[in-house]
Amino acid sequence: xxxxxxxxxxAAGGKPILKRVSLEVAAGGFVGLIGPNGAGKSTLLxxxxxxxxxxxxxVLLDGCHLSAMSVRExxxxxxxxxxxxxxxxxxPCWDVVMMGRNPHVDPLGRETLADVQAAERAMQLxxxxxFKEREINELSGGERQLVxxxxxxxxxxxxxxxxxxxxxxxxxxxxxxxxxxxALTEDGMTVIASIHDLxxxxxxxxxxxxxxEGRLAASGxxxxxxxxxxxxxxxxxxxxxxxxxxxxxxxxxxxAPKEGTGESVPPELAGKALHLICDSGRGAPLLRxxxxxxxxxxxxxxxxxxxxxxxxxxxxxxxxxxxxxxxIGERAHAENLRLASQADGVIVAPFPLGKGSRKNLEAALxxxxxxxxxxxxxxxxxxxxxxxxxxxxxLCQRAVVAADGNVAAALxxxxx
Amino acid sequence: xxLFPLLIVCSLLLAAVMIVATAAGAVSIPYxxxxxxxxNQLPFVELDGxxxxxxxxxxxxxxxxxxxxxxxxxxxxxxGAVMQGLFRNxxxxxxxxxxxxxxxxxxxxxxxxxxxxxxxxxxxxxAFLGAMATSFLVYLLATRRGRTQMATLxxxxxxxxxxxxxxxxxxxxxxxxxVMREILFWMMGGLASRGWGHVSMILLPILIGAxxxxxxxxxxxxxxxxxxxxxxxxxxAQRTRQVLLAFTSLLTGxxxxxxxxxxxxxxxxxxxxxxxxxxxxxLLLPASGFGGAIFLIAADTFARLAVAPAELQVGIVTSFVGxxxxxxxxxxxxKADFL
Numbered sequence: 001x002x003x004x005x006x007x008x009x010x011a012a013g014g015k016p017i018l019k020r021v022s023l024e025v026a027a028g029g030f031v032g033l034i035g036p037n038g039a040g041k042s043t044l045l046x047x048x049x050x051x052x053x054x055x056x057x058x059v060l061l062d063g064c065h066l067s068a069m070s071v072r073e074x075x076x077x078x079x080x081x082x083x084x085x086x087x088x089x090x091x092p093c094w095d096v097v098m099m100g101r102n103p104h105v106d107p108l109g110r111e112t113l114a115d116v117q118a119a120e121r122a123m124q125l126x127x128x129x130x131f132k133e134r135e136i137n138e139l140s141g142g143e144r145q146l147v148x149x150x151x152x153x154x155x156x157x158x159x160x161x162x163x164x165x166x167x168x169x170x171x172x173x174x175x176x177x178x179x180x181x182x183a184l185t186e187d188g189m190t191v192i193a194s195i196h197d198l199x200x201x202x203x204x205x206x207x208x209x210x211x212x213e214g215r216l217a218a219s220g221x222x223x224x225x226x227x228x229x230x231x232x233x234x235x236x237x238x239x240x241x242x243x244x245x246x247x248x249x250x251x252x253x254x255x256a257p258k259e260g261t262g263e264s265v266p267p268e269l270a271g272k273a274l275h276l277i278c279d280s281g282r283g284a285p286l287l288r289x290x291x292x293x294x295x296x297x298x299x300x301x302x303x304x305x306x307x308x309x310x311x312x313x314x315x316x317x318x319x320x321x322x323x324x325x326x327x328i329g330e331r332a333h334a335e336n337l338r339l340a341s342q343a344d345g346v347i348v349a350p351f352p353l354g355k356g357s358r359k360n361l362e363a364a365l366x367x368x369x370x371x372x373x374x375x376x377x378x379x380x381x382x383x384x385x386x387x388x389x390x391x392x393x394x395l396c397q398r399a400v401v402a403a404d405g406n407v408a409a410a411l412x413x414x415x416x
Numbered sequence: 417x418x419l420f421p422l423l424i425v426c427s428l429l430l431a432a433v434m435i436v437a438t439a440a441g442a443v444s445i446p447y448x449x450x451x452x453x454x455x456n457q458l459p460f461v462e463l464d465g466x467x468x469x470x471x472x473x474x475x476x477x478x479x480x481x482x483x484x485x486x487x488x489x490x491x492x493x494x495x496g497a498v499m500q501g502l503f504r505n506x507x508x509x510x511x512x513x514x515x516x517x518x519x520x521x522x523x524x525x526x527x528x529x530x531x532x533x534x535x536x537x538x539x540x541x542x543a544f545l546g547a548m549a550t551s552f553l554v555y556l557l558a559t560r561r562g563r564t565q566m567a568t569l570x571x572x573x574x575x576x577x578x579x580x581x582x583x584x585x586x587x588x589x590x591x592x593x594x595v596m597r598e599i600l601f602w603m604m605g606g607l608a609s610r611g612w613g614h615v616s617m618i619l620l621p622i623l624i625g626a627x628x629x630x631x632x633x634x635x636x637x638x639x640x641x642x643x644x645x646x647x648x649x650x651x652x653a654q655r656t657r658q659v660l661l662a663f664t665s666l667l668t669g670x671x672x673x674x675x676x677x678x679x680x681x682x683x684x685x686x687x688x689x690x691x692x693x694x695x696x697x698x699l700l701l702p703a704s705g706f707g708g709a710i711f712l713i714a715a716d717t718f719a720r721l722a723v724a725p726a727e728l729q730v731g732i733v734t735s736f737v738g739x740x741x742x743x744x745x746x747x748x749x750x751k752a753d754f755l
Binding site: 046049050051071072074075076078079080082085089090091095099100102103105108109155 | 631633634635637638640641642644645647648649650651652694695696698
């Protein structure tokens, strides 16, 4: 269908944007272009659309050189949907879709029945027939994008190029656009789309092309391209890629921002030993942040196989655990007390107070320095158990209290 | 609204305005006589029953002047609509790339050198040359490596216009009082004593230019979506814009050459047309053409009658009437926001 051979593109100043990119797409495929901003996805799409003439290499569409085709000929074979279309004028949607027939109408501009039918079909395929008489600038962003898609389909192209068709759209419209595009590929249309949302890209595309700094970093079926390793290499971001237990779809979950961004602590704090106590609270995000900040961590007492425990295991952090629905036993308590008292500091993340919280609170009080984290109004409510509330009161007296977002700064204060 | 009803409505309106305008004047001529005198000029039509003096007034004075007004108004209306679409800018007028100021300088030089006494079409010819040369110069200035940026074109047009305007003022300031008066009147825009010579000079270029621009109306619609989209919809954006710019410059240059600078027609007529019938250039261009013709005939008639037996410059009337009316529409209409 389309063959890209060693295509190179340079910016005005001679800075390369695409470096010898080669790619082959078979008819009827749905190819997702993924990669960081500035990787060259949009540029590649523009080269495919004939909007940019590459300095090296060539693009073959059904064996014909793209550069040798007339503008009109090209517009009959491929349609391109830009990232954002300037549609601030009050054309009725029908007129906008009919503009897609431009390469087909005769030079005098007479529209035939075939043109009208093609435009109607395009609106039907995109579910936009209801907007036919409405003016395009009165529609919402999502509806507008569907009308622009209809315009592209009215060209009756064999190849559809979409530059971030789902950006700026709500989740319902994102899914609608991708579902409709997917249905088109099942009818034999070839689609190449740049998509930022990796989860959606994995779900809809049958081939993913990962781009980085103007090159292809990986290409193939989603499960081969979308690996934690590839994402770390290209985006510099730690992610977890796993099949969602409910849907079975690949799910990309970002874990930590890129190195060198986000919060930081003074260098002299790095390497300090911290013990995190979060009982049955949500400790995983805090654990991950502290790990990233470079602290040596331990944690306890956690419920076995809870999300916090799973994260501790993934990060290689020693954790004291008890099976679910089991009170904290003597051994676990002793171990927890030992870790808390040996650490340079204890961090207490919010968890619901109750009778069973006593031992974890005692362990927290055993710390040399204690930081109590608050994340909102609803945490640290009184338990009603006198002994527990008393322990918590004592903890509040001793501890430095910090909001969740300020933990890094509060740690500086804790060790000052 | 589709094209044919629009054309019919506009033609009827234009015909009515033309009859009223031709009949009105220092010598008032009955409408029916006016119609008969004009129809009698058509081949195979034999009519009679009017005052011979009326025939002379209509055929030699009022009819050609009104036709010049119609043609100039239509040219300005259409060019204005095309320019606003091309630049996607509501402030664009036909003179935006320097055509008007170039035409003015041409005319000023010709008047200063006394050409107006040699032949009455020499000043228009000089104005036309000035207009064409200026628009070509501005286009060249804004084109680099074969690409023309519309924003650069606009700015280059403004810069060149102000340079040429200063040149005109310089010549004006060293002119004798009589020449100064003539130049000032020309720059205000007027249609006094325009005759068949002027009509025959502008008829063909304006008709041809208008038809060619109208044939590009559909492309102009698509160009509104931006160059990239236009290109992927099968339109050679750069080439189409060159054609459109060339023919709007031609229309404007021709109009300016016989009438001087008539302000506001090319700016407000397309706006009013857009408010009434929407942004589709396939309707907007004919509507702006007819609208411009009707507006300028009406304004010129007013200019002839308002301070009779003296006359106002029509450029003054268009601004005086046009500006408040435009502001009224702007405040009243929800669709006034451009395009």
